[in-house]
Amino acid sequence: MTDHPATIDPRDAVLGRSRVTDTPELEAFYDDLARRNAGAFWKRANAIEPWEPETRYRPTLWRYADMRAMCLRAIDLVKPEEAGRRVVTLLNDSDAGRANVAVCGWLFSGMQAMRPGEITPAHKHTASAHRFIMEGKGAYTVVDGHPITLGANDYVLTPNGCWHDHGVTADGEVSIWQDGLDIPLMNCLETNFYAVYEQPAQTAAFPSNDLPLSYGGAGLRPEGVGAWDKPYSPVMVYRWDAVRDALWNLAKVSGGTPFDGHMMRYANPLTGGWALQTMGAHMQMLPGGFRGQAHRHTGNVVYNVAGGRGYSIIGGKRFDWQTHDIFCVPAWTWHEHVNLDLNEEAFLFSFNDFPVMEALGVRIEEPYSDHGGHQPA
Incomplete structure (x- = not known):
């Protein structure tokens, strides 16, 4: 018998699932276990081992017109150097989404808008990140010294452990992109680290777009370039x-x-x-x-x-x-x-x-x- 008889799944009435009927002696046994930071597995087995996956998240939609307006308001209200990352977070319409700061499951997402001349201060973290550019002109990122220019509908990587900063050139236009990170997963695993760079922005150590220009040719692999030994794609931007x-x-x-x-x-x-x-x-x-x-x-x-x-x-x-x-x-x-x-x-x-x-x-x-x-x- 489960803790909530009204929610018993009829499929559980089979050999191999928990079907224990509690007695006063068992109730006393459960109390003794609890005092020892222990419990009886059969009390919760059916709940924690469902017949199929049971999501805690809900399908959720965010209208671009609405969220774009929120991002532009954030530009007027908060400076990027004070926010660290001036991101409007997309929260799943569920208790789990709000508790885990998640867009869905163990994924994080948000939208970021930047004016020409603004930068997001350089930093790195355990969480992997990627971005999808939605609008604008002159957006760029620098990842471990590799500068990468960005345009509408481009997809760019900022892998875990890499120093990265991004911004919009002074002659560009207000740019908006969607961020995606695995922050909830890293926090669930208790593996998240964060560090800030010694300067507000990195100095480029390589020619602009050197990685996508070297590795971005379909079916082609560059010769005369040092072997790529990183666990992520060298293309960096698609x-x-x-x-x-x-x-x-x-x-x-x-x-x-x-x-x-x-x-x-x-x-x-x-x-x-x-x-x-x-x-x-x-x-x-x-x-x-x-x-x-x-x-x-x-x-x-x-x-x-x-x-x-x-x-x-x-x-x-x-x-x-x-x-x-x-x-x-x-x-x-x-x-x-x-x-x-x-x-x-x-x-x-x-x-x-x-x-x-x-x-x-x-x-x-x-x-x-x-x-x-x-x-x-």
Whole structure:
């Protein structure tokens, strides 16, 4: 018997699940265990070992128009050198999201806006980070002395343990990007360290864009360059034009998947694996009029609409989206995507915790088999 009989799952009434009926003698035994900082496993076994994953997070959508306005207000209210990082945090609409400062699962996300001439002071941390540029001109980052310029819909890495600062050149424009970090995971594992650089910003130690120019050629590997020995991708930034063209080329020879249309992984070209160790990212293209089938998987995904308009049905609820709206799909939640434009593609950038799921051997996926693969909404 569980602590809450009203919530008993009928599936638990089988051999192999906890079915103990408490007695006064057992109650006294539980009290004795508690006084010794111990407990009876069968009292909570069914709750802590569910039949399938039970997410504590909710599908949540953030409108770009609303969040952009909040970021611009933050510019007027707070100086970046005082905030450290002037980020507007995206909090999942759940108690777990607010408690863990999480966008979904053990992932953090926020939006950052910077004026021309502003910088985020240089720092480093255990948490891995990556950024998706949403608008602006003149944005840049410096990662361990490597300067990288950034444009709209570019995806850039700031791997764990690397010194990094970012800003907007004096002749640029107000720039906005989405941050993604694994801060909640690092805090859960109690492994988070943070340090600030000895100067407000790094002095560039390499030519501008040296890493993407060296390693960014598809299927090409530079000779005469020192061997790359880092556990993350040397490309560092994935340019929007190249990613978009890769999707268009894929569509010429492939029908894509019934769930995600045409999809490209942001990969480490030296290994073919994920660009970062703990977070992965994709760009997918939904053809005009695309109506995807539903599926679910372990692992959490955060989406940013890189272009187009449509909707997603997540856990049976419809979420309409347009360019640069952000939404999330919690672990083991049914979801499907629809492109409302019959003649133009829609593009969805997303990041996830799939590398962690794969490293632990628990990345599992299944299709929705009822109603022709579509959820009732």
